Amino acid sequence: MNPTFTVFRRELRSYFATPVAYVFIVIFLVLSSAFTFYLGNLYERGQADLLPFFTFHPWLYLFLVPAVSMRLWSEERKSGTIELLLTLPVTMWQAVLGKFLAAWAFIAIALVLTFPLWITVNYLGTPDNGVILASYVGSLLMAGAFLAIGSCISAATRNQVVAFILTVVVCFVLVMAGFPLVLDAFAAWAPQGLVDAVASLSFLTHFASISKGVIDLRDILYFGLMIAFWLYASAIVIDLKKAD
Amino acid sequence: MLSPEEEASPVNGLRGVAVGALRELFGVLCGTFRSRSQSRLFVPPVRFPGGDGMPAICKPGLIAPRCLPPRHGFVNQGEQTMIETHALGKRYGGFTAVDGITFKVEPGQVLGFLGPNGAGKSTTMKMIAGFLAPTSGSAKVCGFDVEQQPLDAKRVVGYLPEGAPSYGEMSVRQFLDFIADMRGVAADLRRRRLDDAISRLNLEGVLEQPIETLSKGFRRRVGLAQAIVHDPKVLILDEPTDGLDPNQKHEVRTLINAMSRDKTIIVSTHVLEEVHAVCNRAIIIARGKILADATPAELEARSRYHQAVSLSAANVEAARAALAAVADVAAIEVDAQDQRITAFPKPGRQIFAAVNEALKAKEIVVRELALEGGRLDEVFRTITEGNAEEARA
Numbered sequence: 049m050n051p052t053f054t055v056f057r058r059e060l061r062s063y064f065a066t067p068v069a070y071v072f073i074v075i076f077l078v079l080s081s082a083f084t085f086y087l088g089n090l091y092e093r094g095q096a097d098l099l100p101f102f103t104f105h106p107w108l109y110l111f112l113v114p115a116v117s118m119r120l121w122s123e124e125r126k127s128g129t130i131e132l133l134l135t136l137p138v139t140m141w142q143a144v145l146g147k148f149l150a151a152w153a154f155i156a157i158a159l160v161l162t163f164p165l166w167i168t169v170n171y172l173g174t175p176d177n178g179v180i181l182a183s184y185v186g187s188l189l190m191a192g193a194f195l196a197i198g199s200c201i202s203a204a205t206r207n208q209v210v211a212f213i214l215t216v217v218v219c220f221v222l223v224m225a226g227f228p229l230v231l232d233a234f235a236a237w238a239p240q241g242l243v244d245a246v247a248s249l250s251f252l253t254h255f256a257s258i259s260k261g262v263i264d265l266r267d268i269l270y271f272g273l274m275i276a277f278w279l280y281a282s283a284i285v286i287d288l289k290k291a292d
Numbered sequence: 293m294l295s296p297e298e299e300a301s302p303v304n305g306l307r308g309v310a311v312g313a314l315r316e317l318f319g320v321l322c323g324t325f326r327s328r329s330q331s332r333l334f335v336p337p338v339r340f341p342g343g344d345g346m347p348a349i350c351k352p353g354l355i356a357p358r359c360l361p362p363r364h365g366f367v368n369q370g371e372q373t374m375i376e377t378h379a380l381g382k383r384y385g386g387f388t389a390v391d392g393i394t395f396k397v398e399p400g401q402v403l404g405f406l407g408p409n410g411a412g413k414s415t416t417m418k419m420i421a422g423f424l425a426p427t428s429g430s431a432k433v434c435g436f437d438v439e440q441q442p443l444d445a446k447r448v449v450g451y452l453p454e455g456a457p458s459y460g461e462m463s464v465r466q467f468l469d470f471i472a473d474m475r476g477v478a479a480d481l482r483r484r485r486l487d488d489a490i491s492r493l494n495l496e497g498v499l500e501q502p503i504e505t506l507s508k509g510f511r512r513r514v515g516l517a518q519a520i521v522h523d524p525k526v527l528i529l530d531e532p533t534d535g536l537d538p539n540q541k542h543e544v545r546t547l548i549n550a551m552s553r554d555k556t557i558i559v560s561t562h563v564l565e566e567v568h569a570v571c572n573r574a575i576i577i578a579r580g581k582i583l584a585d586a587t588p589a590e591l592e593a594r595s596r597y598h599q600a601v602s603l604s605a606a607n608v609e610a611a612r613a614a615l616a617a618v619a620d621v622a623a624i625e626v627d628a629q630d631q632r633i634t635a636f637p638k639p640g641r642q643i644f645a646a647v648n649e650a651l652k653a654k655e656i657v658v659r660e661l662a663l664e665g666g667r668l669d670e671v672f673r674t675i676t677e678g679n680a681e682e683a684r685a
Contacts, residue, residue, distance in 0.1 A: 051476075058459070062459065062461055065502075066461060127459075128454075128455055128457030129458065129459055131423050131453040131457060132451075134422075134423055135423050135451045136446065136471070137446040138474060139443065290424070
């Protein structure tokens, strides 16, 4: 059997072996619905779409995804199982990918469980289900990018709390990259080109069009590259830090 | 069988051929050994008093289709070197953990890795197991370079990391299944391999329990079971008995002895009695360097207690006088606590018979008289704390 799949299956199963998975899913469902109805005013808008639902995903992921990713590698390092895992006949890539995919699949499960909202809007009106599907795909892609960042930071420390906080901070900077909060720190000294480059890294900008159902190849490429880059960084960090 | 030239030919063009031939060789080896490992025979720890002699495994009554590789420092010319390191080194910044270690382990050897804490034992084992990359030198397992062919090398090794880490939330069965999957154990062998590992370690009773709820002894056994689930040719065990109670230690040693019949094993330890119990070769390392490489008996022979005679007598003074008169006695010590007298021979001499005669002649009543084999702990201290160069000589 493919080692990537074996790692994936073990990892995914381990989420459900502890209450963490259920706590996470319940909180995700409660918060996403609360945001949709109370902050997004799903009913009051009088439109049959899920835009109020997807708009809040970056903010929801900002805190919930690091909670999933924080244990990815720091737990392996703390318990010493990383030594066991990496002396099995598995390449670093297979291990990194297997664990990442498991965490991603876990978030996908949580995302799928929001289907009652989709049923609700379909019951209340006739939404464009293509747009909704595209938004789901985009949301999942963005979650993957958050996760890949978390995977890399989790590999750098054996303390899960540190991994959580650092991941939140890095993700926050990336989410806000297109806004003055982050850009002002660069605008004072950096050339305009760099400022624009930073601005174009913003999760919000890339997610904004996706959440409206517009699937732009550039946005997909952005999240795909983001995932690849951070996973590659994870592999390097694990290699560097596994000795201590 | 491969000629030494073929074995040692890492020339690119020949590599494929050589690797193919080695694989075939493994096939043959595995074939012969499999029938043995399946017999699931528990052999009580076999101790050989000397450093040589044929293994007792060929005794009648024990199933052994053909005589097994000798256990005692005997090099089988035709068989391949199982583990080979060449000037293996590991540096962390300015700190040298392992400083150019070179050794070979032949099939059937059980090599004890001794050394004080922080000597570089674990680091060396981690490099051989493929967890850490060496900063200098190379290591080969069954002919596979751990850096050039990491997957091949990892496949033939069973490794028990220090402290026997495992995924606590998994049950023993799930964990062993996971390892079998990762190791790619063939479907037709899988059931048998798992059953074999489980029964060897007596894990039947805890199969469905989460590992984190198990006692330390059981966790160690789970760690050993995962190391042997793919029937590896080479076993690397990092402190397998550390922190276990005497009964558990005995069990683990029995197991290592049983497995030593068809595997090449490296065991690290800082418990010296273990060397006697399981190893037929010992390497003492300290500060990252090999200070001694010999059989346990040879190491003991370096002890000043080697061939010494100790006794306890009713009349200590008379006994002492009688011993002093024996020609080859170099020194006499009396233990201040229990009044036990130890007579040390002059180098290379044997004094037991002479001492016995002298005591008889003087009609000294002896409660007990013993010939000392040598004390490993004393040798260990001398070698690791004393002058390294002298010890190496």
